[in-house]
Structure formats: structure tokens, C-alpha cells
Amino acid sequence: MSNRYKRSITGTLAAATCTLLGSNMPEPVQAQEEPGWDFNTALLYYGEDDDRVQDLSLNVLTRRTFVDDRFLTFGVTLDALTGASPNGALPQSVPQTFTKPSGKGTYTTAPDQLPLDDTFKDARVAVTANWQQPLGRLFQVNAGVSASKEYDYLHLGLNAKISRDFNKRNTTLSAGFAIAQDESDPIGGTPTGLTAMLNAVEDDDEGRRKGPLETKDIFDIVFGVTQVISRNLLMQVNYSYSDTSGYLTDPYKTISVVDGATGDAVPVIPTPGDGPSHLNLFEHRPDNRVKHSLYTQAKYHMNGKVLDLSYRYMTDDWEIDSHTVDLRFRWPISDRSYLEPHLRFYTQTAAEFYSLYLIDGEPLPEYASADFRLGDFDATTAGLKFGWKTGGGNDMSVRVELYKQSGNISSGQLIGDQVGRDNYPDLNAIIVQYGYRFGK
Amino acid sequence: MASRSSQRGITVDQHDGYWRGKFLAMASPCEVLCETDNQGGAERLTELVATEAWRIEDKFSRYLPGNIVNRINEANGRPIEVDAETTQLIDFSLSLYELSHGRFDITSGVLRRVWTFDGSSNIPSKSSVKAVKRYLGWKRVRWNAPVLQMQPGMELDFGGIGKEYAVDRAANLLRNATPLGCLVNFGGDLVAARKPCRRDAWNVGVEAVDASRPAGEKLLNLQVGALATSGDARRFLFRDGIRYSHILDPLTGWPVPDAPRSITVAADTCTQAGMLSTLAMLEGAQAEQFLEAQAVRYWCNRGNAVAGN
Numbered sequence: 001m002s003n004r005y006k007r008s009i010t011g012t013l014a015a016a017t018c019t020l021l022g023s024n025m026p027e028p029v030q031a032q033e034e035p036g037w038d039f040n041t042a043l044l045y046y047g048e049d050d051d052r053v054q055d056l057s058l059n060v061l062t063r064r065t066f067v068d069d070r071f072l073t074f075g076v077t078l079d080a081l082t083g084a085s086p087n088g089a090l091p092q093s094v095p096q097t098f099t100k101p102s103g104k105g106t107y108t109t110a111p112d113q114l115p116l117d118d119t120f121k122d123a124r125v126a127v128t129a130n131w132q133q134p135l136g137r138l139f140q141v142n143a144g145v146s147a148s149k150e151y152d153y154l155h156l157g158l159n160a161k162i163s164r165d166f167n168k169r170n171t172t173l174s175a176g177f178a179i180a181q182d183e184s185d186p187i188g189g190t191p192t193g194l195t196a197m198l199n200a201v202e203d204d205d206e207g208r209r210k211g212p213l214e215t216k217d218i219f220d221i222v223f224g225v226t227q228v229i230s231r232n233l234l235m236q237v238n239y240s241y242s243d244t245s246g247y248l249t250d251p252y253k254t255i256s257v258v259d260g261a262t263g264d265a266v267p268v269i270p271t272p273g274d275g276p277s278h279l280n281l282f283e284h285r286p287d288n289r290v291k292h293s294l295y296t297q298a299k300y301h302m303n304g305k306v307l308d309l310s311y312r313y314m315t316d317d318w319e320i321d322s323h324t325v326d327l328r329f330r331w332p333i334s335d336r337s338y339l340e341p342h343l344r345f346y347t348q349t350a351a352e353f354y355s356l357y358l359i360d361g362e363p364l365p366e367y368a369s370a371d372f373r374l375g376d377f378d379a380t381t382a383g384l385k386f387g388w389k390t391g392g393g394n395d396m397s398v399r400v401e402l403y404k405q406s407g408n409i410s411s412g413q414l415i416g417d418q419v420g421r422d423n424y425p426d427l428n429a430i431i432v433q434y435g436y437r438f439g440k
Numbered sequence: 441m442a443s444r445s446s447q448r449g450i451t452v453d454q455h456d457g458y459w460r461g462k463f464l465a466m467a468s469p470c471e472v473l474c475e476t477d478n479q480g481g482a483e484r485l486t487e488l489v490a491t492e493a494w495r496i497e498d499k500f501s502r503y504l505p506g507n508i509v510n511r512i513n514e515a516n517g518r519p520i521e522v523d524a525e526t527t528q529l530i531d532f533s534l535s536l537y538e539l540s541h542g543r544f545d546i547t548s549g550v551l552r553r554v555w556t557f558d559g560s561s562n563i564p565s566k567s568s569v570k571a572v573k574r575y576l577g578w579k580r581v582r583w584n585a586p587v588l589q590m591q592p593g594m595e596l597d598f599g600g601i602g603k604e605y606a607v608d609r610a611a612n613l614l615r616n617a618t619p620l621g622c623l624v625n626f627g628g629d630l631v632a633a634r635k636p637c638r639r640d641a642w643n644v645g646v647e648a649v650d651a652s653r654p655a656g657e658k659l660l661n662l663q664v665g666a667l668a669t670s671g672d673a674r675r676f677l678f679r680d681g682i683r684y685s686h687i688l689d690p691l692t693g694w695p696v697p698d699a700p701r702s703i704t705v706a707a708d709t710c711t712q713a714g715m716l717s718t719l720a721m722l723e724g725a726q727a728e729q730f731l732e733a734q735a736v737r738y739w740c741n742r743g744n745a746v747a748g749n
Contacts, residue, residue: 028708
């Protein structure tokens with residue numbers, strides 16, 4: 001900020017105005033904003049290729065403004081998820097049969113196909129509520145609660161944040177925390193880690209694999225600095241710490257047990273009844289995960305154009321390190337509309353216990369998972385958003401993005417017949433979002 | 441000050457709990473709201489306000505032959521003696537000139553010879569802006585109250601303060617004329633002269649909204665005091681993806697870069713509110729910081745360029 005306005009000019013201006021208008025100055029102004037409503041709605045479609053996961057999501061964020069810059073925000077998100085997701089087993093040159101997570105019935109994967117569990121179907125409801133208000137002239141506080149429910153999952157959370165402006169509002173420091181408890185009640189019960197997938201059953205009254213509800217506790221803290229660097233440049237740096245403990249395993253994911261020489265999955269000696277054709281163990285993850293992440297963002301304004309560049313580094317004690325670079329450029333194409341290209345690059349290393357398979361006859365590790373999301377992979381997102389103002393002065397936008405995820409498997413990890421198979425097929429997805437924001 | 445209104449007449453109509461008088465002045469629709477129950481009272485107050493608005497318009501319009509501004513602008517270098525009211529307005533402008541370090545300048549109207557903000561892409565050439573800047577700058581004016589001497593080709597224009605001044609003058613007249621709740625509004629620059637009695641506050645819509653809120657009109661509750669808006673979302677030029685605001689910086693002769701589309705400020709008088717919003721516009725990208733330092737309530741509209749965060 002230029003030095004010439006370091007001091008308020010209101011005193012001098014009031015004196016000059018008093019001279020101009022005569023001595024009888026009126027009462028001090030009393031003006032407040034009329035309490036109002038603001039609705040931000042979005043309909044999002046996320047679809048993976050090869051009939052994998054599809055999500056249709058409706059999000060409504062409602063903000064009620066009260067006098068003196070106090071806000072109450074309510075959010076509701078409804079998701080309908082369908083499609084198939086990888087169950088963790090490796091593709092084989094022969095058909096593979098798996099027991100459904102419910103234990104009722106089986107499904108079969110064709111040769112050379114990635115085994116996908118197509119019984120995946122869920123609906124999710126998530127709600128949030130947040131209160132924000134100034135505290136004195138320089139502090140801002142907000143506090144909120146969140147909850148979400150899926151068929152087999154319940155999340156409850158609390159969060160709070162305080163920020164303070166310094167340096168004539170050119171610097172903002174903030175600190176916040178969030179705690180949450182998640183409860184999972186897997187379909188078919190919670191499997192014991194690193195035990196074999198069992199045969200299907202006729203009824204679910206056998207009480208098999210039924211365990212107690214599994215929970216996890218999440219504790220996050222975040223510290224941030226936002227700094228106005230110049231009239232065009234704004235920068236932000238956040239550090240966050242996250243500690244999750246409890247049941248962190250995915251109860252539906254398995255890992256193939258393979259022959260140490262051929263690399264092929266070990267067949268199960270046929271047993272009476274319907275069951276898995278090959279030996280698969282349920283995955284098992286550590287019961288604690290600590291993450292540190294550093295996020296920096298720069299926003300540069302150029303005559304209505306806005307360049308937004310951010311970078312995030314995350315490291316955790318599962319030995320996953322990730323880097324994310326995100327670039328957006330808002331480019332006005334008329335007085336009422338803009339285009340916004342978006343590029344995002346992501347790369348991560350694998351968790352220490354990530355493995356494509358377990359070798360038959362070797363001692364079982366303490367933890368193992370073949371979930372691609374814990375593997376070494378790169379992902380790229382490229383998209384374009386078009387936004388415009390409606391005749392009524394509301395905001396509309398349409399965003400289309402393509403997502404590509406490619407796993408990195410070194411040849412040293414493959415044994416025997418695994419070489420030449422597509423053990424980690426690329427994942428391609430499309431994201432289409434329509435947004436509408438209006439006030440009342 | 442804009443052109444002289446061709447239609448001079450008032451109309452009044454009744455609303456729920458108040459009467460509204462309407463007339464045209466300074467190229468703006470003007471209104472007087474008063475919590476009276478009788479039409480005669482509403483007409484009398486509207487007439488009072490309209491007469492003052494038209495008086496100020498006639499006296500300070502740039503377009504009216506023979507008035508003081510016209511005589512100054514036609515003086516062709518000769519000194520002109522001005523009356524007491526004009527002296528006060530010039531002295532006030534001079535305070536603003538000093539407070540803004542030369543960026544509020546009542547001789548900057550000459551820039552209109554090269555800049556026309558009609559939504560087109562007609563950006564003037566650098567040389568034509570430079571040429572017209574020779575006729576701009578209070579430092580070229582000799583002011584020895586009540587005698588003003590400008591160089592030939594220069595122009596004086598009270599457009600930057602005339603309407604706010606007129607609203608405050610009208611509000612003073614209303615305060616002296618009635619104890620009832622009343623409000624005067626000249627095209628969006630307005631004063632609640634007296635608190636309403638039959639409602640909590642006057643509901644006023646402002647076009648300016650802050651960037652974190654959706655566009656459209658925002659409603660304010662005004663009990664007493666003034667609101668003034670600078671900027672106009674419809675007046676701009678647009679070329680090569682750059683939006684040129686109609687806020688011109690007299691120091692450069694060019695539009696202020698990164699100026700908000702409009703700024704509304706609340707203050708005790710319309711003159712203070714108008715000057716703060718104008719000076720904030722001249723701050724461009726730092727408009728909000730300037731206003732924060734002034735500790736006033738304001739609503740800044742930066743359009744969709746920065747909204748949505």
C-alpha cells in the first residue's frame with residue numbers, strides 16, 4: 001500500500017465537508033446489510049472408463065448473512081455411486097472367481113482382465129454447518145460441524161479456526177483444527193487382515209466374519225499465512241498436520257497370493273460350495289498414519305485476468321510422498337463471461353507395505369495392501385471452465401475435466417508370467433460440473 | 441455535472457407508510473421519500489428538493505451557456521471572479537486535490553475529449569491522450585479566491601462533487617422542513633435525512649456487492665446517513681481481454697488499472713461518502729485497502745473477475 005494513505009483521511013475530509021455544507025453536520029450514519037441468503041449449487045458427474053466408478057453428486061451450499069458480517073453456512077451433498085472398483089487382485093490368464101463382500105454369491109473376472117468388484121453401489125449424504133463472525137476489528141473466527149452417512153460408513157466431525165489481520169490487513173495469520181470420528185460397518189462384516197477370502201454362504205445368519213464396528217479418529221491442525229505481496233500478487237502458505245488412528249484398512253480390498261516362480265495366483269483346492277478360485281488375502285494396513293503437508297499458493301491479478309498457481313508437498317509415515325502442482329488461469333472473454341483452463345499434475349511414491357502380490361510360502365508381512373491408491377502413480381487433470389453472468393446477475397458455470405492416472409511398476413517387481421500383463425491399467429475419468437449461484 | 445434536464449416537473453405517489461416524490465435532475469431519476477400521510481405535504485417537500493437540485497444543476501452544469509462554469513470555461517485565459525458558493529466548491533475540490541496528491545482534479549474533464557466509455561474497443565492513441573493532457577492540471581490554475589484564472593483550452597468541471605453536494609443540500613432543506621422520516625436519492629447517491637418512524641430502516645438496494653457474494657442487488661438497511669456509489673458497471677471499454685474502467689487518472693490520462701467496477705460507501709454525508717468512493721476507485725487494485733484504512737462501511741464490486749473464491 002502506498003504511504004500516502006497510511007493515515008486515515010477521514011478527519012480532513014470531514015472538516016472540509018463541514019466547511020462546504022455549513023456547520024450543522026448530521027447524525028452519524030447507521031447502515032447495515034439486510035440479512036440475506038446466498039445459494040451455491042453444483043451438479044457433478046464423475047465417470048471412470050471401463051464401467052468403473054461413476055458418481056453423480058449434487059451439492060447445495062446455503063449461506064445466510066446476518067448484520068455485522070456474521071454468516072451461517074449449511075451444506076448438503078448427495079452422492080449416488082455405482083460401478084465397479086478394483087478388488088486388489090492381479091489379472092490372470094485364467095478366469096478368477098471371488099466371493100462377494102456380502103458373502104452371498106460370487107463374481108468371475110475374465111482372463112487378462114483387472115478383477116473388479118461390481119457389487120459396489122452406494123449412496124452418500126453429507127451435511128455441514130459453519131458459523132463465522134468477526135471478533136473485534138482484526139480477528140475472524142469460525143466453527144463448524146460435519147456429518148456424512150453411507151450405507152457402511154458414518155463420519156462425524158468438528159472444526160474451528162481463528163485468523164487475525166496484521167500490517168494494515170496485508171498479512172493474515174490463521175490457525176485451525178479439526179477432529180473427526182469415522183465408523184465403518186462393512187457389508188459382510190469386517191474381515192481379519194491377511195486372512196483368506198472365504199466361500200460364499202447361502203444366508204447371512206452364520207455370523208461369519210462379523211466383527212465389532214470399526215472406528216478411526218482423525219485429528220488435523222493447520223497454520224497459515226496469507227500475505228499481500230504487491231497490488232497484483234497474493235501469496236499463501238499453509239502447513240498442516242494430520243494424525244489418523246484406528247481402522248485404516250479397506251475391508252473390501254484383497255491381495256493375490258502368487259507362485260514365487262511363475263507369478264501366477266495360487267489356485268484354491270476346490271472345496272464344497274461356491275468360493276474363490278484363487279488364494280486372496282484381505283489387505284491389512286497399519287492402525288496409525290501421520291501426515292505433514294505444506295501448501296503454497298500464488299494468485300496474480302493482471303487487468304481482470306487471474307493466474308492461480310499452487311503446489312502441495314505431502315509426506316507421511318507410510319512413506320507416501322506426494323507432489324501436486326495446480327494451475328488455473330481465469331481469462332475474461334467479455335464483460336460478463338470468462339474461460340478458465342485448469343491443469344493439475346500429481347505424483348506419489350508407494351506406501352512401504354504396498355505390494356502387487358504376496359508370494360506363496362513366504363512368511364506373511366505385518367501389513368500389506370495392493371490398493372492402487374497406495375501405489376506409485378502419476379495423475380494428470382486437464383480441464384476447462386466457462387463461466388458467465390445471467391441476465392438476473394447470477395453466476396453460472398460449466399466445467400469439463402479429464403483425469404488420467406498411470407501406475408508405475410518397475411520390471412523388478414514382476415515375476416514369471418506377470419511380465420507382459422497389464423497389472424496396473426491406466427485409469428481415465430471425466431468430470432462434468434454445472435454450477436449455479438444465486439442470491440436472495 | 442450532466443446536461444440540464446429537459447423535463448422539469450414533479451410527480452408523487454403513495455406507498456405503504458410513505459409518499460414518494462419523483463423528478464429528473466442532473467441526468468438522474470431523483471426521489472424524495474417522506475413518512476407523511478398527505479399528498480400536499482409530499483408535493484411541498486419534493487418541490488423544495490427539486491428546486492434546489494435544479495438550481496445547482498443550472499448553476500454548475502458544463503452545458504449551460506452563461507452560467508458560472510460556462511463563463512470560466514469560455515474565459516480563454518482571462519481571470520474570472522466567482523461567487524461565494526462557487527468559491528466554497530473550488531476550495532473543497534482543492535482539499536481533495538491535496539488529499540489525493542493530484543488525482544482528484546476538477547480540470548480533468550478535458551480527458552472526455554479523447555475517452556468515450558461506451559462498451560466499445562475505442563481506445564485513444566497515446567499521442568492524443570498526451571495532447572489533451574496539456575490542458576489538464578490544477579497546478580496550471582491561478583486561484584486567488586474569489587478570482588480564478590485558467591489557461592486557454594482548460595476546462596473546469598464540478599461533475600465529481602456536484603451531485604453529492606446537491607444531495608446533502610437537499611437533505612439539509614428536508615431536515616429543516618419536516619420532523620418526519622425522510623430520504624433523498626439522486627440516482628443512487630442518497631441521504632436518509634431523518635430516521636424513519638414507521639419502520640426500522642429505509643431499505644436501499646446497492647448494485648455494488650462484495651466479491652465473495654453473488655452479483656445482483658444487495659439490500660441495505662439505512663436508518664440515517666448517506667450512501668454514495670462511484671463507478672458504473674455499464675461504462676467501460678473492452679479490448680484484448682482488458683476491461684478499461686471509466687475512472688481516469690488525471691496524472692496519467694489513462695483509466696486506473698484494476699479499479700473495481702463500483703464502490704458504495706456509507707458515511708455521515710453524501711459528500712464524504714462520494715469522495716471516499718471516488719478516491720478509492722483511483723486507488724485501483726488497492727481500493728479495498730484504502731477503504732479499510734478509512735474505517736468506513738463499503739461494498740466493492742469487482743464483477744466476476746475475482747468472484748468465486
